[in-house]
Amino acid sequence: MSKLWKKLPWLLAAILLFIGWLMPTALPWALLLVVIAACLFLPRRGLIGPVELPAHDAFLPTEQVQWWYWTGHLFTDDGRRFGFEIVFFAFDSFVLFRDQLVQAAVTDVQGQRFSFEEFVEFHLPNRSKNGFNLSSGTSNQVTAIGGDGHDRLHAQVGDYVLDLELTATQAPALHYGGDAHPYRFGGYTYYYSRPKMQTTGTITIGGQSLQVTGNSWFDRQYGELYQAILQGWQWFAIELADNRQIMLFDFKGSDSSYEKSGSITDAQGQTVTLAAHEFQVTVLGQWTSPNTGCSYPSGWELEIRGEKFSVQPLVDDQELRAQHKLWVGPVYWEGACSVAGAVAGQAYVELNGYCRCPSRKVG
Secondary structure (H helix, E strand, O other): OHHHHHHHHHHHHHHHHHHHHHOHHHHHHHHHHHHHHHHHHOOOOOOOOOOOOOHHHOOOOOOOEEEEEEEEEEEOOOOOEEEEEEEEEEEEOOOOOEEEEEEEEEEEOOOOEEEEEEEEEOOOOOOEOOEEEEEEOOOOOEEEEEEOOEEEEEEEEOOEEEEEEEEEOOOOEEHHHHOOEEOOOOOEEEEEEEEEEEEEEEEEEOOEEEEEEEEEEEEEEEEEOHHHHHHOEEEEEEEEOOOOEEEEEEEOOOOOOOOEEEEEEOOOOOEEEEOHHHEEEEEOOEEEOOOOOOEEEOOEEEEEOOEEEEEEEOOOOOEEOOOOOOOOOOOEEEEEEEEEEOOOEEEEEEEEOOOOOOOOOOO
16 A cells, blocks of 8 residues: 555656646646645655664655665685675655666675676665665665664675675764764765674675675765765775774865865774864875776875874775666775774775766777
8 A cells, every 4th residue: 555655646647647638728737736746745855853773774755865885894714805885876856866776896805806786776765664675686686684783785796696794783873963964065964874883694706605704884874965976075984903983085176165074983882073174185196997097096195183094905996887788877986995004904995076987998
């Protein structure tokens, strides 16, 4: 019954437009009724109050853009290392744009390989209470089921198959104090993380299954985010050996629109906000993709409250781009990195907005 109720406004709109097509003189009235029906049935947009957990783990029909985002570092018993990314984006721009973009990637550090897949679903996620049940692909190649700090992930990425169980080991990190954060360049976000999720499971490579353990970082973000996506950023999810986690957003832009944000979660799971003057990101080098011709920062020095860290990619080419099919999503770099300096660690870094051209093979 609930599914039928969701489809009722669209069925009504189709009937009204069909009547308008049969009777051209009635078309203006039919269009007016369609607009009224949309106002009555579609969810209200805008601010919804502070982050509420676990309720906001679920799909939120009030939000224009939202995502569920996992990155992680995995290790086998003999020390072989992998990174992974799984993300479900949901876009709801009323009638014209209601879909999901799903991406998954695996970084094989020892093999110096990076594999990735993309799927598009022309519908929004189903809403469930206090959690999510997300899937994509004709045979569920990528799935994410869970909520409240207990997640199960599955992804088929080229020759790699991931099956992982994630359990949060500390309280969620509520960025911006858990409330809406307005951007200077427009739009706003709600944003929280579970930056330390104990991870166990398997990675299967060409039919050979390997047991893995490690840590994963879950990000949940929702709001009016198109402006931020167009702005571009450097994002750092840093896990230090002393059990601290650091999140940094370093937005691109002119002096008038430039902004930075960040947070530190200590060993006891307490999160504090980093002011813009408390950290500095310095790019040390560049990497140019042989596939798209786009150049990305590669290697960074971070100074955070007087501590200095060096962040370096574990594999140079961790660019998500078109391969042999239409690529709907942005072309960007996201990958596993090492951390050295004041304290050693590991990180995931995302570089969005550095490749504005269509994804293509150059040469």
